[in-house]
Amino acid sequence: MEPVKVGLLGLGTVGGGTVNVLQRNGDEICRRAGRPIRVTRAATRTLDKQRICETAGIELTDDPWKVVDDPEIRIVCELIGGTEIARELVLRAIGNGKHVVTANKALIAIHGNEVFEAAQQQGVTVAFEAAVAGGIPIIKAIREGLAGNRIEWLAGIINGTGNFILTEMRDKGRGFGEVLAEAQELGYAEADPAFDIDGTDAAHKLTILASIAFGIPLQFDRVYREGIDRITIEDVRYAEQLGYRIKHLGIARRAEQGIELRVHPTLIPERRLIANVDGVMNAVLVRADAVGPTLYYGPGAGADPTASAVVADLVDVTRALTSDPENRVPHLAFQPGALADLPILEMPEVETAYYLRMSAEDRPGVLAEVTRIFGDLGISIEAIRQQEPAGEERYVPIIFLTHRVVEARMNEAIGRIEALPSISGRVTRIRMETLS
Numbered sequence: 001m002e003p004v005k006v007g008l009l010g011l012g013t014v015g016g017g018t019v020n021v022l023q024r025n026g027d028e029i030c031r032r033a034g035r036p037i038r039v040t041r042a043a044t045r046t047l048d049k050q051r052i053c054e055t056a057g058i059e060l061t062d063d064p065w066k067v068v069d070d071p072e073i074r075i076v077c078e079l080i081g082g083t084e085i086a087r088e089l090v091l092r093a094i095g096n097g098k099h100v101v102t103a104n105k106a107l108i109a110i111h112g113n114e115v116f117e118a119a120q121q122q123g124v125t126v127a128f129e130a131a132v133a134g135g136i137p138i139i140k141a142i143r144e145g146l147a148g149n150r151i152e153w154l155a156g157i158i159n160g161t162g163n164f165i166l167t168e169m170r171d172k173g174r175g176f177g178e179v180l181a182e183a184q185e186l187g188y189a190e191a192d193p194a195f196d197i198d199g200t201d202a203a204h205k206l207t208i209l210a211s212i213a214f215g216i217p218l219q220f221d222r223v224y225r226e227g228i229d230r231i232t233i234e235d236v237r238y239a240e241q242l243g244y245r246i247k248h249l250g251i252a253r254r255a256e257q258g259i260e261l262r263v264h265p266t267l268i269p270e271r272r273l274i275a276n277v278d279g280v281m282n283a284v285l286v287r288a289d290a291v292g293p294t295l296y297y298g299p300g301a302g303a304d305p306t307a308s309a310v311v312a313d314l315v316d317v318t319r320a321l322t323s324d325p326e327n328r329v330p331h332l333a334f335q336p337g338a339l340a341d342l343p344i345l346e347m348p349e350v351e352t353a354y355y356l357r358m359s360a361e362d363r364p365g366v367l368a369e370v371t372r373i374f375g376d377l378g379i380s381i382e383a384i385r386q387q388e389p390a391g392e393e394r395y396v397p398i399i400f401l402t403h404r405v406v407e408a409r410m411n412e413a414i415g416r417i418e419a420l421p422s423i424s425g426r427v428t429r430i431r432m433e434t435l436s
């Protein structure tokens with residue numbers, strides 16, 4: 001049968017990996033898709049450079065418009081990242097009646113509503129399995145595998161670079177900058193690695209997961225985000241002493257008053273499977289009413305794992321080429337006209353438990369002052385632990401674990417604690433989830 005012709009935008013880590021997987025597993029892929037899938041053209045910024053893949057038989061160009069306007073190409077694979085040029089190229093490809101496969105989480109999180117509407121009008125598909133959690137088929141699992149469920153919440157380690165950095169810091173005591181440089185060399189990090197560190201990349205992915213889990217429009221700007229940059233090795237150690245691990249999680253929860261969308265460092269009990277997901281691995285825990293909890297685990301970044309997801313999408317799109325657009329799996333899992341306008345909660349409205357670390361004067365009565373503030377505000381304490389003084393003898397680190405409380409009330413408590421003369425500096429706050 002005639003091969004399906006694919007045009008690649010980008011021939012870097014993911015593009016090169018995609019070419020490799022298509023070449024290496026061509027026969028298997030053809031048996032699954034029903035016809036060969038062949039990359040015929042690829043756009044790349046630099047034409048003559050060393051690559052991770054063989055490009056014989058692929059026409060290389062430095063003009064991406066030649067790919068999206070090539071009448072022979074049925075599927076455009078957007079692997080350049082970024083949101084501006086990528087958006088224009090994808091919309092042009094759709095306008096030209098081509099299907100699109102993309103690994104671009106920023107594009108989907110920020111412009112997805114527009115892109116999907118354009119695709120729907122043209123009767124083409126935009127597939128984005130590789131945009132979330134690298135090689136884990138999490139989009140397919142939630143969108144199709146859990147289609148019978150009402151999803152209650154999901155929580156995921158969805159940035160491989162960040163998890164790699166946290167793991168290396170914890171296990172080997174390595175410095176932040178050194179591990180980040182290694183993640184960049186390994187092709188895990190974003191073009192702008194600040195996105196991995198400050199929680200933006202995880203927020204892009206959470207936006208997508210929440211949409212397909214709850215059937216809501218993509219709302220990246222409503223995601224609360226904190227990164228891993230303020231996690232200290234002391235907090236990692238103190239958390240461990242209390243039986244917890246600190247992980248950077250993306251959490252989407254259906255609460256009574258609305259939807260929680262947040263990414264931030266989180267203490268989780270070390271006995272949870274997800275607490276033991278280390279290195280570049282990602283994991284997404286989904287709680288749904290019929291099936292209960294399910295956990296999806298795998299490599300969250302890297303050339304071949306991401307290519308695995310891209311190629312799976314290419315196979316899916318190829319199989320659907322002759323199908324009626326009305327009967328394809330909807331982009332956001334729910335029919336486009338059936339998306340719900342659920343309110344997204346502001347962070348002060350969110351309820352969670354807390355780890356608090358403060359530097360307190362080492363004298364009688366100080367703990368009582370702090371616990372009185374908690375008592376007055378109705379905040380229940382789960383554990384208190386005094387640590388060895390870290391140098392400055394007059395002050396000692398005190399750790400509190402609290403039960404669940406609305407964040408606005410915790411903000412009030414922290415403000416009052418920081419105003420106590422017996423407390424030095426700011427209170428460190430890390431949110432805590434049992435994920436049970």
Ligand code: HSE
Nearest residue numbers: 159160161189190301
């Ligand atoms: N920079 C991303 C990560 C790549 O580290 O998870 C995969 O999306």
